[in-house]
Amino acid sequence: METLAPIHPNTIEFAEKYGPIINGEIVEPINGYIDAVNPATGKVLSKIGRCGKEEVNQAVQAASTALPAWSNTSIEERSRLLNKIADVLEENQERLKMMECLDTGRPLHEFDPDYKLSIYQFRYFASAILTYYEGASHPVQNGYLLTKKEPLGVCGQIIPWNVPMIMTAFKLAPALAAGNTIVLKPAEDACLSVMEFTKLVADILPKGVVNVVPGYGVEAGQALIDHPGIDKLAFTGSVNVGRLVGKTAGEKIIPVTLELGGKSPHIVFPDVDIDRAVENAVFGFTTFNGQSCILGTRILIHDDIYETFVEKLIERAKQVKIGPPTDRSTRLGSIISEKQAKRILHYFEIAKKEGAKILYGGNRVTVQGHEHGYFIEPTIIEAEPDMRIAQEEIFGPAATVTRWNDVNEVIKIANDVEYGLAAGIMTNNLENALQTANKLEAGSVWINSYFNFQSGAPFGGYKNSGVGREYSKEALDAYSQSKSIVAAYQLPPAGFFK
Ligand code: NAP
Ligand code: MG
Numbered sequence: 001m002e003t004l005a006p007i008h009p010n011t012i013e014f015a016e017k018y019g020p021i022i023n024g025e026i027v028e029p030i031n032g033y034i035d036a037v038n039p040a041t042g043k044v045l046s047k048i049g050r051c052g053k054e055e056v057n058q059a060v061q062a063a064s065t066a067l068p069a070w071s072n073t074s075i076e077e078r079s080r081l082l083n084k085i086a087d088v089l090e091e092n093q094e095r096l097k098m099m100e101c102l103d104t105g106r107p108l109h110e111f112d113p114d115y116k117l118s119i120y121q122f123r124y125f126a127s128a129i130l131t132y133y134e135g136a137s138h139p140v141q142n143g144y145l146l147t148k149k150e151p152l153g154v155c156g157q158i159i160p161w162n163v164p165m166i167m168t169a170f171k172l173a174p175a176l177a178a179g180n181t182i183v184l185k186p187a188e189d190a191c192l193s194v195m196e197f198t199k200l201v202a203d204i205l206p207k208g209v210v211n212v213v214p215g216y217g218v219e220a221g222q223a224l225i226d227h228p229g230i231d232k233l234a235f236t237g238s239v240n241v242g243r244l245v246g247k248t249a250g251e252k253i254i255p256v257t258l259e260l261g262g263k264s265p266h267i268v269f270p271d272v273d274i275d276r277a278v279e280n281a282v283f284g285f286t287t288f289n290g291q292s293c294i295l296g297t298r299i300l301i302h303d304d305i306y307e308t309f310v311e312k313l314i315e316r317a318k319q320v321k322i323g324p325p326t327d328r329s330t331r332l333g334s335i336i337s338e339k340q341a342k343r344i345l346h347y348f349e350i351a352k353k354e355g356a357k358i359l360y361g362g363n364r365v366t367v368q369g370h371e372h373g374y375f376i377e378p379t380i381i382e383a384e385p386d387m388r389i390a391q392e393e394i395f396g397p398a399a400t401v402t403r404w405n406d407v408n409e410v411i412k413i414a415n416d417v418e419y420g421l422a423a424g425i426m427t428n429n430l431e432n433a434l435q436t437a438n439k440l441e442a443g444s445v446w447i448n449s450y451f452n453f454q455s456g457a458p459f460g461g462y463k464n465s466g467v468g469r470e471y472s473k474e475a476l477d478a479y480s481q482s483k484s485i486v487a488a489y490q491l492p493p494a495g496f497f498k
Contacts, residue, residue, distance in 0.1 A: 007095055009101075012095065012098050014046040016046065017048070018049060018196075019033075021195075022059045022208075023058075023066075023211065026199070033048060034049075036192050039104070039336050040102075040367075040373040049213070049215060050215045051215035057227070059183045059211035059213050062211050063208055064153075064154050066206060066207060066208030067151075067153060070209050071180070071181075073179070078129060078177055079177070081204055083123060085204055086123045089118060089119050089165075093119070097111035100165060101325050102192075103192045105335065107323075107325050108330070109331075114166050115165060121169035121170060122169060122172075125173040128476060129177040129178070132178075133149060142489055143487050145484065147482060148483050151480060151481075152180055152480065152481055155180045155231065156224045156225060157185070157235075161190035162190075168184070168198070170236075170470045170471060171234055172210060178476050178479035179480075181210070182209070183224060185212075185221050187237075188216050188217070194212070195212065230254065232255050233249045233254060234478075246258055259293070259459075259468075260421075261465060262294055262421030263391065264422040265296070265414035266285075266298065266399075269432055271427055273428075274308060277426045280426060280450050281313060281450075282316045282378065283450060285378070285398065286320055286331065286332055289334070290378075294421055294451060296423075299402070300404050303405045306403045322375050324370055332376075335376055345376070347398070348381075350388055354387045355387070356390075356400070358380075358381050360380045362379050379397060381401070384402065386416075411436060419464055420462025420463040421442060421443055421465035422442050422446065423440045423446070424447075424450045442461075443461045444459060456471075
């Protein structure tokens with residue numbers, strides 16, 4: 001593939017404002033707009049619509065009107081359109097990556113894998129849908145059993161700010177492939193790339209198939225989950241809001257997919273190459289600025305190598321380059337908002353109070369020219385497994401380190417949290433690796449390579465990390481319902497019911 005020319009941040013032109021996209025048109029929201037801010041500089045980049053009940057109502061109506069035709073579109077045509085969306089994302093990726101970098105404060109270089117993964121999502125479901133309906137229909141005595149999958153209908157989808165394009169792709173691709181129509185609520189803190197991209201998507205798809213209602217969670221999000229016209233809810237975000245979404249779906253008796261938080265263990269066996277393991281561990285808790293549900297934030301190190309490992313971990317953490325997000329050599333950018341940065345720093349205070357030891361980091365730092373930004377050092381905290389700092393999601397570039405001796409003990413520590421999204425294991429011993437992986441309560445386990453996302457691998461959480469799986473064929477099940485039709489060749493003989 002040809003490499004696209006890099007884009008300079010100063011050449012990026014955001015629209016003056018981003019209203020909701022309803023029935024293929026950009027609409028004026030009745031309650032006005034919210035500023036979209038670059039967290040690294042404090043600069044207002046643009047404005048996003050502040051949607052509420054009225055816009056959500058119109059969007060659900062548009063999605064509902066578009067549903068019959070879209071759900072009857074042939075799978076070949078849906079596949080072709082999903083590939084076209086992938087093409088458009090590919091063609092526009094350099095511009096969108098820079099927009100997302102400015103909007104989120106995350107380092108620019110991280111968007112290469114983000115966008116690769118997002119483009120693959122559309123191509124994956126463009127292909128997967130072509131074989132999805134291959135049949136279980138068969139003749140039965142005196143007739144035929146037909147089984148078929150149908151779309152669920154109008155899907156309400158709510159996503160967070162940390163990886164906006166990945167989240168958009170995870171939600172749109174399987175739902176569209178399975179023949180559903182959509183109302184998407186992106187996050188208020190970062191959605192400019194999503195608004196730009198979905199404008200392009202709306203031009204590809206029939207009117208009303210994808211509608212987008214930006215705004216506050218308590219307004220646009222709440223109106224969406226409460227709307228009686230929604231047939232399926234899909235949510236990625238915090239456990240508290242996830243619980244509310246799940247409860248609402250329960251009351252309405254509609255299906256729900258929840259991708260929630262994480263506090264994933266990263267287990268280090270004593271046989272590893274320490275330098276390589278340290279590198280993998282640092283990547284595992286600092287990538288995405290530490291703002292991801294999947295990170296390996298509890299590093300569990302075998303006693304035999306604990307001292308050496310921790311010493312090298314600190315040295316490696318010191319080298320992580322904190323800097324302007326748009327600089328390609330930066331590895332840690334700005335936290336998304338002052339609120340999140342304060343929350344992270346508050347966790348470090350909690351850690352100290354409960355007797356944990358901050359071995360490195362723990363501070364906000366200033367980056368020249370970006371004095372407004374919320375840059376936080378990679379932070380390593382020695383903690384007991386039951387301390388809050390080792391149990392609760394921090395959502396910042398911080399990890400706890402804890403020692404272990406016995407493999408059964410480390411499995412118990414690894415599982416002893418409310419979450420179960422992901423886990424990492426580092427060892428050269430295949431038996432240790434696979435036996436441990438089998439016993440971990442986690443939806444994704446990565447052996448010797450943290451965050452090794454592969455197309456077709458089901459992604460989702462055990463326990464409070466959520467309900468359902470995305471990223472794989474299972475997502476098509478989550479956006480479909482089955483119908484069985486039993487056809488008899490003729491009516492039963494008269495008198496059969498005596
Ligand atoms: P959040 O508050 O739960 O927000 C997520 C989304 O829900 C946002 O679009 C938000 O809108 C919206 N929302 C908030 N209140 C709502 C309500 N009452 N009704 C409907 N929607 C509502 O999460 P966050 O703090 O922004 O994001 C961080 C959390 O997301 C972390 O806990 C992290 O673990 C989780 N996360 C999980 C995954 C995963 O795949 N498992 C991925 C990324 C993040 P606004 O923010 O615009 O107000
Ligand atoms: Mg922003």
